[in-house]
Amino acid sequence: MSGHSYDAENYWKANLRLIFGSLIIWALVSYGFAILLRPMLAGIPVGGTDLGFWFAQQGSILVFMALIFFYAWRMNKIDEQFGVHEE
């Protein structure tokens, strides 16, 4: 694929949208729940401590994993939709 066909542009936009959405969740669980918003989540108890602590030490890692697999799965689908997948 080269040049500026209409489809190529839409393919790239679809990728950017997916990345943007994923990175919002990425930032929300780590910088949000685990650090900045921790005081707000202090009322939610998790095994002897609070939800923010759980996100800082385990939850964010689990979400990161899910995000990468979701991105890989979704993106491989989008590749096929736009016909830019590898043979």
Add this chain to the structure above:
Amino acid sequence: MSQFAINLIFVGGSFLLYIAIAVWAKAGSTSDFYVAGGGVHPVTNGMAIGADWMSAASFISMAGLIAAGGYANSTFLMGWTGGYVLLAMLLAPYLRKFGKFTVPEFIGDRYYSPNARLIAVVCLIVASVTYVIGQMAGAGVAFSRFLEVEATNGLMIAAVVVFIYAVLGGMKGITYTQVAQYCVLIVAYTIPAVFISLQLTGNPIPMFGMFSTHAESGLPLLEKLNQVVTDLGFREYTADVDNKLNMVLFTLSLMIGTAGLPHVIIRFFTVPKVSDARWSGGWALVFIALLYLTAPAVASMARLNLMTTIYPEGTQSQPIEYEARPAWIATWEETGLITYEDKNNDGRIQLYNDTNADFADTAAQRGWEGNELSVNNDILVLANPEIANLPGWVIGLIAAGGLAAALSTAAGLLLAISSAVSHDLIKGRLNPNISDKGELLAARISMGVAIVVATWLGANPPGFAAQVVALAFGIAAASLFPALMMGIFSKRVNNIGASLGMLSGLLFTLIYIFVFKGWFFIPGTANFPDTAEYWVLGISPLSIGAIGALVNFAVAFGVSKVTAEPPVEIQELVESVRYPRGAGGAQDH
């Protein structure tokens, strides 16, 4: 059988395995040597990335850091895993599509500038060499503790083993030894953790045990731990931090730095397809998470275990007598990593926080005259099996695991260094007409030289070895990551913009680190004390990489805006890396 013999069998056996793999996976071409021929399965690659990434710092030091810092040191957990999200979405698939051998090669081609490539080579070598010193030093410590050889001799043995499989097999040999090393290190890390979790909570899965009930007291484990540490004047284990800005920036620096470290990026060049590069990122994080989800459990349980060992009757009663200390304390005292000084001459071990002014009265009432036991963070994981009274073979396994973690990362770093020298400097600059065979020989020789230099530096660590985190991650975050990302996501950033961006990000970060840590880490040359009240806006030198990256982005965009647009063929190159179709095996053009 003596513990020494058991350790020897485990370590010796694992080394024989690595060498056997190297003989089986010998590299026959530069493509084999640099990218393992480009035919590695994404799950295999994920496992190799796990071993490549998890260094002596992850295996040996991280749990100790979390045990000491509690919640505040969660930064390492999030920072060293969150970078994979950035890698898998922002860099890896496109760089795989680009299909060349090294990271500086992409920067040189995309910014049509040999100078940009040279800057990238310098950043790569400084970051990787700093990092490799820590690995070699870690291997030396593991040898001297478990095999009773001098640290320097241990280092030589490790160097010879790495030399055999890395020089012979290149990326191909390294890939399959890393898979074996991953298996060794994850088993070694998990088994003691499972036993300790069972002992303390009755739950065999450490990541769940950490959030369940402490069997002895009936309280939640973390609540019990908070109680014990606050009784001795320490901060609550789960206490929130005040300086959130610094915590955010430190985590961000570690994430961006992780995504920008060349030895991790080049592992993504070894898979056959762009879609495989995406899957690889996910699998890598799965294998990394197996350790990273266990580490915080190891940290909290080991901290509790240590406290209850010293205060067997509870924190309100007397601590144990020095003469009655468990055997593992005596063993580690010999290495100097645990030290005891009987400050109040009562023959007992007082372990408490003597820097807490609010606790001084309580300590005085109890007749304590200062903390008497200092425990180095690094021994926590290594001493874990002994603390939990596990059988001798588990100790042997830990020894082999620690060495596997150090050697697998060292090999990955050495490959990144040697390919930058042979491919980017020798072929790219000095002798472009070199034959494939000649380049392969050059790659092997530079690998050999890199191993000798790393071994020498590991045996005589310069003052900055302890500053690995600030330096390697700062450089990767402030110079390489932004240049790579802009190279893919912007068609407008040009040669001058990218070069000036990398230089300004790098200089900004280095200067901020040097001002607080000493110029070139020479003791006594720091301009300001390295404490929070002197840091600009409370930002520690460890956290500055994220700001350095911002500086890089800003300069690159600003300069590119007022200078000429990149030529059409470069804009087409950017287009082509964005679309997966047509990715052949990584190759040289």
